[in-house]
Amino acid sequence: xxxxxxxxxxxxxxxxxxxxxxxxxxxxxxxxxxxxxxxxxxxxxxxxxxxxxxxxxxxxxxxxxxxxxxxxxxxxxxxxxxxxxxxxxxxxxxxxxxxxxxxxxxxxxxxxxxxxxxxxxxxxxxxxxxxxxxxxxxxxxxxxxxxxxxxxxxxxxxxxxxxxxxxxxxxxxxxxxxxxxxxxxxxxxxxxxxxxxxxxxxxxxxxxxxxxxxxxxxxxxxxxxxxxxxxxxxxxxxxxxxxxxxxxxxxxxxxxxxxxxxxxxxxxxxxxxxxxxxxxxxxxxxxxxxxxxxxxxxxxxxxxxxxxxxxxxxxxxxxxxxxxxxxxxxxxxxxxxxxxxxxxxxxxxxxxxxxxxxxxxxxxxxxxxxxxxxxxxxxxxxxxxx
Amino acid sequence: xxxxxxxxxxxxxxxxxxxxxxxxxxxxxxxxxxxxxxxxxxxxxxxxxxxxxxxxxxxxxxxxxxxxxxxxxxxxxxxxxxxxxxxxxxxxxxxxxxxxxxxxxxxxxxxxxxxxxxxxxxxxxxxxxxxxxxxxxxxxxxxxxxxxxxxxxxxxxxxxxxxxxxxxxxxxxxxxxxxxxxxxxxxxxxxxxxxxxxxxxxxxxxxxxxxxxxxxxxxxxxxxxxxxxxxxxxxxxxxxxxxxxxxxxxxxxxxxxxxxxxxxxxxxxxxxxxxxxxxxxxxxxxxxxxxxxxxxxxxxxxxxxxxxxxxxxxxxxxxxxxxxxxxxxxxxxxxxxxxxxxxxxxxxxxxxxxxxxxxxxxxxxxxxxxxxxxxxxxxxxxxxxxxxxxxxxxxxxxxxxxxxxxxxxxxxxxxxxxxxxxxxxxxxxxxxxxxxxxxxxxxxxxxxxxxxxxxxxxxxxxxxxxxxxxxxxxxxxxxxxxxxxxxxxxxxxxxxxxxxxxxxxxxxxxxxxxxx
Numbered sequence: 001x002x003x004x005x006x007x008x009x010x011x012x013x014x015x016x017x018x019x020x021x022x023x024x025x026x027x028x029x030x031x032x033x034x035x036x037x038x039x040x041x042x043x044x045x046x047x048x049x050x051x052x053x054x055x056x057x058x059x060x061x062x063x064x065x066x067x068x069x070x071x072x073x074x075x076x077x078x079x080x081x082x083x084x085x086x087x088x089x090x091x092x093x094x095x096x097x098x099x100x101x102x103x104x105x106x107x108x109x110x111x112x113x114x115x116x117x118x119x120x121x122x123x124x125x126x127x128x129x130x131x132x133x134x135x136x137x138x139x140x141x142x143x144x145x146x147x148x149x150x151x152x153x154x155x156x157x158x159x160x161x162x163x164x165x166x167x168x169x170x171x172x173x174x175x176x177x178x179x180x181x182x183x184x185x186x187x188x189x190x191x192x193x194x195x196x197x198x199x200x201x202x203x204x205x206x207x208x209x210x211x212x213x214x215x216x217x218x219x220x221x222x223x224x225x226x227x228x229x230x231x232x233x234x235x236x237x238x239x240x241x242x243x244x245x246x247x248x249x250x251x252x253x254x255x256x257x258x259x260x261x262x263x264x265x266x267x268x269x270x271x272x273x274x275x276x277x278x279x280x281x282x283x284x285x286x287x288x289x290x291x292x293x294x295x296x297x298x299x300x301x302x303x304x305x306x307x308x309x310x311x312x313x314x315x316x317x318x319x320x321x322x323x324x325x326x327x328x329x330x331x332x333x334x335x336x337x338x339x340x341x342x343x344x345x346x347x348x349x350x351x352x353x354x355x356x357x358x359x360x361x362x363x364x365x366x367x368x369x370x371x372x373x374x375x376x377x378x379x380x381x382x383x384x385x386x
Numbered sequence: 387x388x389x390x391x392x393x394x395x396x397x398x399x400x401x402x403x404x405x406x407x408x409x410x411x412x413x414x415x416x417x418x419x420x421x422x423x424x425x426x427x428x429x430x431x432x433x434x435x436x437x438x439x440x441x442x443x444x445x446x447x448x449x450x451x452x453x454x455x456x457x458x459x460x461x462x463x464x465x466x467x468x469x470x471x472x473x474x475x476x477x478x479x480x481x482x483x484x485x486x487x488x489x490x491x492x493x494x495x496x497x498x499x500x501x502x503x504x505x506x507x508x509x510x511x512x513x514x515x516x517x518x519x520x521x522x523x524x525x526x527x528x529x530x531x532x533x534x535x536x537x538x539x540x541x542x543x544x545x546x547x548x549x550x551x552x553x554x555x556x557x558x559x560x561x562x563x564x565x566x567x568x569x570x571x572x573x574x575x576x577x578x579x580x581x582x583x584x585x586x587x588x589x590x591x592x593x594x595x596x597x598x599x600x601x602x603x604x605x606x607x608x609x610x611x612x613x614x615x616x617x618x619x620x621x622x623x624x625x626x627x628x629x630x631x632x633x634x635x636x637x638x639x640x641x642x643x644x645x646x647x648x649x650x651x652x653x654x655x656x657x658x659x660x661x662x663x664x665x666x667x668x669x670x671x672x673x674x675x676x677x678x679x680x681x682x683x684x685x686x687x688x689x690x691x692x693x694x695x696x697x698x699x700x701x702x703x704x705x706x707x708x709x710x711x712x713x714x715x716x717x718x719x720x721x722x723x724x725x726x727x728x729x730x731x732x733x734x735x736x737x738x739x740x741x742x743x744x745x746x747x748x749x750x751x752x753x754x755x756x757x758x759x760x761x762x763x764x765x766x767x768x769x770x771x772x773x774x775x776x777x778x779x780x781x782x783x784x785x786x787x788x789x790x791x792x793x794x795x796x797x798x799x800x801x802x803x804x805x806x807x808x809x810x811x812x813x814x815x816x817x818x819x820x821x822x823x824x825x826x827x828x829x830x831x832x833x834x835x836x837x838x839x840x841x842x843x844x845x846x847x848x849x850x851x852x853x854x855x856x857x858x859x860x861x862x863x864x865x866x867x868x869x870x871x872x873x874x875x876x877x878x879x880x881x882x883x884x885x886x887x888x889x890x891x892x893x894x895x896x897x898x899x900x901x902x
Contacts, residue, residue, distance in 0.1 A: 001521050001524045001525065001554065002553075002554065003525055003554035003557050003558050003566075003569070003570075004557060004569070005557065005558065005561055005565065005566070005569045009557055012556070012557035012558070012559075012560065012561075013549075013556055013557060015559075015560035015561075016556045016557070016559040016560045018560070019559065019560055019846075019848075019850055019851040019854065020851050020854050020855060022846050022851070023846045023847060023851040023852070023855060024855070024858070026698050026846045026847070027694065027695035027698050028691070028694060028695070029694070029698065030693070030694035030695055030696065030697035030698025030699075031693075031694065031697040031698075032690055032693055032694055032697070033693075033697065034680075034685065034693070035676055035679055035680030035681075035688075035693060035696055035697065036676070036680060036834070037680060037681060039779075039782070039828070039834040039835045040779055040782025040783070040835070041704065041779055041781050041782040041824050041825055041828045041834075041835040041836045042828045042832075042834060042835065042836075043782070044781070044782055044784065044786065044789070044825050044828075045825045045826075045828040045829040045836070046829075047786050048786055048789060048825065048829075049829045081786065082786040082787055082789070084790060110787075111787075114786075114787070150438060150820075154819050155794050155798075156794060156797055156798055156801065156813070156816060156819055157816045157817070157818070157819045185787070273713055273817070274439070274440065274713060274817055275713060275816070275817035275818075302391075302637050302640070302662075303391055303392045303393065303635070328427060328639060335437070337427075337428075337436070337437070338427060340427050340428060340638075342626075342630075356437055357437075358435050358436075358437060358442050358616070358617070358619050359435075359442060359615075359616040359617070359619075359620070360435070360614075360616040360617065360619045360620040360622075360623045361619075361623070363616060363620070363623070364623040364624070364626070364627055366623070383427050383637070383638035383639035383640070384637070384639050384640065384660070385639070386639055
């Protein structure tokens, strides 16, 4: 073929020759004003996703027998980011020689965050939570990750009516979700089933009573105490049916593992689709192993190499933190991928049901140290902490 | 330098996106030492995947252009072969080219791969188009050959050779897509169908250079497009592994904050956000010149010429993607195609204008990956991703309290448009949902305004003069070259890989010449 745009083909040639001089001229004639230092979309991104935040404890109060609420303010910026009710933050600090961090659901509302107030509730039940409950005091400083997690309402996915089931300290995300509904940032109708041992163990009771006046429906279910104000026993299918249309709600569950198993069993006759039941993740603890072996854990962080001990029954993340090495982590449940690290050599075991790795991660030997236990001496390459 | 890394590197690559990863491999293959820095905890930039419930979503790749089969490899397969990663990845072939729908009811066309099949299908849709479409592909073929030649000589083309071997390429070279299609006397309807790929380059066809578009279209149509089985994350991890095999270092969670220079404005190193410094004299930046010259380098070390050249350039599209995991199969839902282009209008100039505003933008390039690879999601499910672009920074005006709602508004519109235009009802089957807005892209990749397409390859800044000025552009700031979507080859997977290849190899040359 012979392509010709203009009547005289050589004009086309001439135009082609001018491509470079034309671009050269445009580049030379750009503005000499200083290049922008900021871009508005990036400013919004930084507001919503600040990464690691420096925070200070401003208030502590007991919200039920064995559960305390901790309120923080952010030190490095004006306020916390707006978030989705149901999300969590991970709080970390140094305790003795160890670096420790734990994820906690946010109990305060997204609007509170804009007033630089963010609250979590911690049950006195483990190493870090024990420290928080007994030793932390107002004025103490911590590092906190930005709000994260997919345990929140999705308008385009979920039913308009949500049935939330809380056990024990699992009430926290629902406090935030109920407040966010009251503040009109969320559009759902919410029925909350709250299971506890007895009245003394109902956390945030007064807040929930106030929220009940503005549209939240709460059903308290006590297992160990008979009280005519409340339902008695466990949160069974029959009890759920009494208050909601099971086929027409989306369930949000937050509580201990055995509660999830119980509810799942109760709901199984209804053949609900997978999407109908959403569960909050819980952090991964030690494995149950008698006389656990101790292995050598060699860790590369940039151009630094260290070797520490790792017990067979503890996650690689716990072993590193125990040795005073700070490691990126958020969910501690295998799902968020923030601790994504390269296995160099060694054998390992991933906690049951917690392998949140991508397909290619498995193929190319990447692991999530927060849910990975050593089964031999092991060598890994991890990113530095932010 | 203080708090300095133990090693001095021949080159530091900033950003482990597609361009940076390939550049690092090229440096290492040539025997240079190299440190790759990445602010995120994963390689790949946009080339990644993420999990939600039972689903692992592809973050961005629709299909890898110019890949081709083992026997008839395209340029990208050949590049991957050279890099030593072709066989680290399991590949699947994409079945058909595209399904074009315009919501003004003018078009609903399914186009196949292969020039013969494509031309025949076009003749069926637009009788009488065969001759001009055949000529179109002939012209495209010459474009492709000329570009291969241009790449092989690193942009230093010999004018006489070009004139002799690629005369039509030169004659058509200064015109826009629409100008050339008009000269070829392609019927209007055929033109509209042919222009469907335009959103992959993000410039309307009045302003997009024909060379750029033609070279992309022929690569799609003649060399089948492919995908890695384990999503684009598989390519990114294969490159990560290759870099480690070749003795390169990769530091994740390590944001390069400053490029350090001496009193002669020569590059002497990089400083990370946490204060750590690394000594080097050569940098390949897999990020935007706006960030490098506006933030990473001290103002006083950036010559006015560079400031002017950077200010002159125009940001291309800002990205938005909706990801859906559905609890029914594609077949059950009636989703037949792998790749849909749904526009309001086939008039690309009008469409471009509608894409400036959240309210008026209803464009979507939508993929149902199961129609290329049924096992990409669990049995009984399928997954889809819907992508669009915004041609303004409206997302930056949204108050943070309205942000999540705005993401939902766009997502809901995409679902409604898809359901209305294809008749496939998907909303009730949504098991997992995620959305990425320009804010998300700005967050993860740091690009200004959440741009996913680099600088617009429109008018004077089109692909050809960029390629012809590679050395001239680089000479403005010695020791620094660019890779990725903001570099000479512009955006898209294949282009980003090629830019890494070019800048990687050229930096090897710089290092050898510079002797440092």
